[in-house]
Amino acid sequence: MHVAVVGAGLTGCLLACYLARRGYEVTLYERRPDPRQGGAERGRSINLAISARGRDALRRIGLEEKVMAGALPMRGRMIHPVDGPLDFQSYSHDGTAAINSISRAALNDTLLDAAEAASGVKILFGHRLTGLDPETGELTFDTGTAKADVILGADGAASVVRGHIKLDEHVDLLDHGYKELTIPAVDGEFALDPGALHIWPRGDSMMIALPNPDRTFTCTLFWPKRAFAEVEPVVVEHFRAVYPDVIPLVPDLAEAYPRNPVGTLGTVRCTPWQRGGRVALIGDAAHAIVPFYGQGANCGFEDVVELDRCLEETGGDWARALPLLEERRRPNTDAIAAMALNNFVEMRDKVASPVFRAVRTLEHRLEDLLPGVYVSEYELVSFSTLPYARVRRRVRWQRRALAGAAALLLTGIAASLATARRRAR
Template identity: 65%
Template sequence: MTVAIVGAGLTGSLLACFLARRGLSVTLYEKRADPRTGEAERGRSINLAISERGLDALRRIGLDEEVMADALPMKGRMIHPVDGPLDFHSYSASQDRAINSIGRGALNNALLDAAEKAPGVSIVFEHRLVALDSQTGAMGFETPGGLVEVTADVVLGADGAGSAVREQLVGDGSVVDDVDFLDYGYKELSIPSAGGEFVLDPGALHIWPRGTSMMIALPNPDKSFTCTLFWPAGSFDALTTPALILGYFGEHYPDLLPVAPTLVDDYLNNPVGVLGTVHTHPWQAHGRTALIGDAAHAIVPFYGQGANCAFEDVVALDRCLNETSGSWARALPLFEARRRDNTEAIAEMALANFVEMRDKVASPVFRLTKQLEHAVERLLPGHYVSRYELVSFSTTPYAEVRQRVRRQHQLLGVAVALGVGAVGALVRAAVRRR
């Protein structure tokens, strides 16, 4: 059986590694040139935060230690106010759990290497999908040498939020899609190392919350930081000269200026990216053509779960193939049925986390609430677990996380009203009803 995976990014490369274990003939088609031999596109990385769901997928094929060797653990958020001292918020009640910062390009290259070594996998670059017959698996690719036509038994679109496979499926009426664009854009900036050392704490994800906007920074192995501005759409256009840029950042991000010598150049020359949530229905057609990862359900990046969710898709599809004895016609609808509620849940939580990161984390009331939540977690280990820990440090299905956290918050509110002594009994009762 031949399988074509369109898109040799993170999801496609990982998926090829999983499918290779089944003895399938897999070809990865990528529209870009080989990213391992060229320069990364300027200002388009958005560093990734790999957590338990992504690590679980990598472990299953023995890639976790190799791929994550250069990742940097971040144990919490470091809040940068306009005035006053920095404020560290631990991600976990135990204060020892961490999400892992890794560059998208470095991770993609490692997964491409692994896919290339896998038996039965081939990768072809500079192949842009321009035609697809979802019933027969016939495809047309635009290449430097002209149009190339191929056919595969199964076609899987792992080509991201702007999926060409999804576009073809929409065009032939097999699926419908809706992209809910966020009224925000993003732009990347850089903080280099100084004297060969980090200039900010590398053990934290740094956040500059500013009400309706924010900036984040994640550490890199070369001891630099990649920063990302998330500002309302159109607001980037207001700063058109070095003087305006330096003046604005001096007022709103004063501690950035001393550590970002390329700020003006980065701001003027790096592109503004768009953000949105992709909704697609269905994810598959005719039991032989399907979408996976961002191609089916892209989300905004504010929970650090985009790649983690897509990697979990790969694990879920692999399980469905196991349960259906390798029948794609049965596995693809089963995969969608099992994953849809979960991907919708994390899409909703990612949007909510944006509000938390830009508006709430700087609030003393928010900090007190988190301290109380961590105290309850320590008091009732395993019974009360915060939403962040369930999302980032477990593989509990996202839809179950959403339901459990709602019950916990409801019961905690009741417990506070009744008295602290009631907290344990109420939370344990909720857990028993799961």
């Protein structure tokens, strides 16, 4: 059986590896030239945070160790206020668990190498999809035509495959965009602590910075779209007022800011994800999310693992496996889409609040006192493979239980005070 995978990004390459392991003949089509060749096109990229779900998918095909060799662990958030001391906030209650910063381009190269080395996989670069017939499996590219028994669209949030499937599609774009800057190494060393994800929360906007193996940091500004143009004429003055500690870290700020493009952020929802058990969407093509939980790639990799599981359970019957994939994954992708949007508010605003810090301290204390019973949302999302929808249900249950316990405690205190007053009379 011949399977066509459109899109040789992260999910597409991993998918090709999994399908090859099952013995399928796979052709991986990519509109770009080979990104591993010097001078090839690279897309705008927010650094990735690979965590438990992504590592699990890589581990299953023996790629975890190779990928993680180029990753940098981040065990918490380092909050940069406008003035005052830095504030480190651990991700886990014991300070040991970490998400891992990795270059999207480096990870894509590793996965391309793995797909290329897999038996039965052929990669064709410079093939831009222009047409698709879901009934016959015929694909039309700007270079010619091809045919496949199954077609899987792994071509990202702006999926061309999605455009050729009759479905209901809804794209929610944020009023915020993003722009990248680079903090260079200083005398060959990191300019900031490489063991943290750095955040400059500023209410309706923020900046983050993730470390790279070459000792640089990739900074990403998440601002209201209108602000990018408004700030450009006075960018140095704006940073001096809003991000004062960044000024000495980005010596080419005045030149880099207008040169680097503004990217778009949004959530993609569509239904169905597949048509006729023959053409289907996977990863961002089916359910793109905003990047504020660091789960985009992790979620796409989980799709691949679940598809592999569905194929195993159905004996390779694609007509049953593809609808089953959507049935199982949609509640989870809907859940992480909502949590990612909520985490944007948390990162840009709440992390700087004393109330937020007190709540996180309480959560970590409860995790120490009730190991395995109380687990924070962040730890369940980033450091477990518990399905996202179950994470949401568990967190809601925990919060209701805590609220009930607090109410009982207050009732008990009130009763004790009332008894004490009666005795005092």
